[in-house]
Amino acid sequence: MVVGAGPVGLAAAAHLAERGLDFLVLEAGDGPAAAMAGWGHVRLFSPWRFNLDQAARRLLEADGWTAPDLADLPLGAQIVTGYLEPLTALPALAGRVRYGAKVVAISRDGVDRIRTDGREHTPFLIRLATGEELTARAVVDASGTWPTPNVLGGSGLPAHGEPQAAAYLDSALPDVLGADRDRFAGRHTLVVGAGHSAANTLLALAQLAAQAPGTAVSWAIRTGAATRTYGGGDADALPARGALGSRVRALVDSGVITLHAGFSVRSVSVDGGRVTVTARSGERVTADRIVAATGFRPDHTIASELRLDLDPVLGSTRALAPLIDPNRHSCGTVPPHGVDELTHPEPGYFTVGAKSYGRAPTFLMATGYEQVRSVVAALAGDWAAARDVRLELPETGVCSSSAALSADDAACCGTPASAAEGPRGLSTGIAGDLLTLPVVRAATAATGGCCG
Structure with missing residues (x-):
């Protein structure tokens, strides 16, 4: 089960389809990438070629899809209509994406958080807002952080009168x-x-x-x-x-x-x-x-009956936290990471995409694409591919600073199509395998710290 039909959730679906694994995507909105559609007027700073997941692109092109001019800077709405909607219409995904399906809780079928015996062999139970319940052997939560913005108050609490x-x-x-x-x-x-x-x-x-x-x-x-x-x-x-x-x-x-x-x-x-x-x-x-415009934070409420190992500061997995810590990293210096850093004590449950970073503002879409590639490879039993994690990211820019980053530095950003002349916009993600920078390769068991 994939929760969320945004770019990262649908990339997970594409990788699952390529590997022949059965899946269903649950999306609370009425179409793909409902959050992105909400800021569809925004033009990204990275061209098309940086914002396509490779598995998704392979499936699309095999069906006759023609990619847009890869040098153009797309609007958020163009990514939805020109890339994600055609992706969900492919035979490999058609009928496997459900809209208006809001997940309100995830547990084990007949097993609460306390019980250990037989836990890993018990299916997950996914409850929807309608009361309907579904089961799955694994859950990939790509629901994002857009619904839970940070408050105005400078101390992390709502301002008085907010x-x-x-x-x-x-x-x-x-x-x-x-x-x-x-x-x-x-x-x-x-x-x-x-x-x-x-x-x-x-x-x-x-x-x-x-x-x-x-x-x-x-x-x-x-x-x-x-x-x-x-x-x-x-x-x-x-x-x-x-x-x-x-x-x-x-x-x-x-x-x-x-x-x-x-x-x-x-x-x-x-x-x-x-x-x-x-x-x-x-x-x-x-x-x-x-x-x-104070950023976003994750909401792990739906997984409160699962065994999660969350970093007490960021709300990411404990293993991932030192690799994305905004006090030490910009979005361009996050080291490669994949299934090992995303694994919880709850076998088969993975949080990916912006939500996986908790309150760290250093997430890029390329990171999410590589996360789901690694996680799906592990679900398929291909651990060599799962642990061959690769990223190449730009090390300068608006998201980089010698000073520590704050939660104000949201991952979602851009410029309205009519806001300025010349180069425009910011991007929610950059497909790292296409950037002309040195390739950084590391097993996901690498320790934390700045990658330089």
Whole structure:
């Protein structure tokens, strides 16, 4: 059973199909990649050739599918309609993806978390929101973190008054220049967060400010400088990504965006149709709207009856945590990892994709593709392939910094199609086997630490 029909979940399905393993994909939304479709207006910074899983591409091309121009930068919506929807329509996947199938709990059939005898030979029990129950010999959870964004509060707790101000808050990546334009045009918006989704929204708001009189843009970050967001500039291995950080910096320098650094949100209050955000330092910003671009966190509630070995800090597997620790790694220095690092004490249960990284913002889609390739090889009994894990990732860019990364640096990011001229956008993932960087190869049993 695969939970989630996003790019990584469907990549798992493609690998399962190639190996002739029986599978079913359960998706809570009404179509593939429901979360990505929600930010379909975003243009990725990496071209098509970096965002295709290789097993999925093999299946598609065998069916006569023609890949888009691999040098083009796709919109999120184009990945859904031009890649993932055709993938789910293939004979190998057709009828094996169920929509509107929200998983609410996973356990063992007739066995709770305490019982050990015979556990590994007992099928998993997957309960849906409708009450329907299904069984499987293995579960690959690729449900992601999009439904559980981080809070505004700088201490990891909701800011005082945050729930009461919900009507004035937007989550990450609103369609500022399209469907959501009326909420922002002619108004003052405060963007909170220092990551990719914050940069995306800032650029869109800056363009809106040039079009709609009265539109103002403020930006609050917890750190004392915006180095993380500005990124690698011209040194970035992906020029479009480097250009994004440079453009945000230019807008701050020119005064189009008002930056409030060292702003750790303590409270939110509503008065007279406007909302005031107060920092722990006492500084205040009053605006009409707030965009909370503060990242995401995993929700392991559905697996509470399973035996999980979660790192107490990140919420990833304990073995994976030192390899992705944002205090030591950027998204470009994460070492190769696969089934061994993703294994829990519960045999046959694997969390993959963005959810596997817990609260670390260092996930890239290429990492998820390699994770599922490794996990599916292990499920097929091909342990040589499962442990031959390979990644090659860019080491500079918006997600890289000499400073520690924060949860603000969400994995989901990009630039609206109309937000700027020239290179545009950020990517949720980069297919590492196509980057022109040295190949890093390691068995998944490698120890943690920066890979250099």
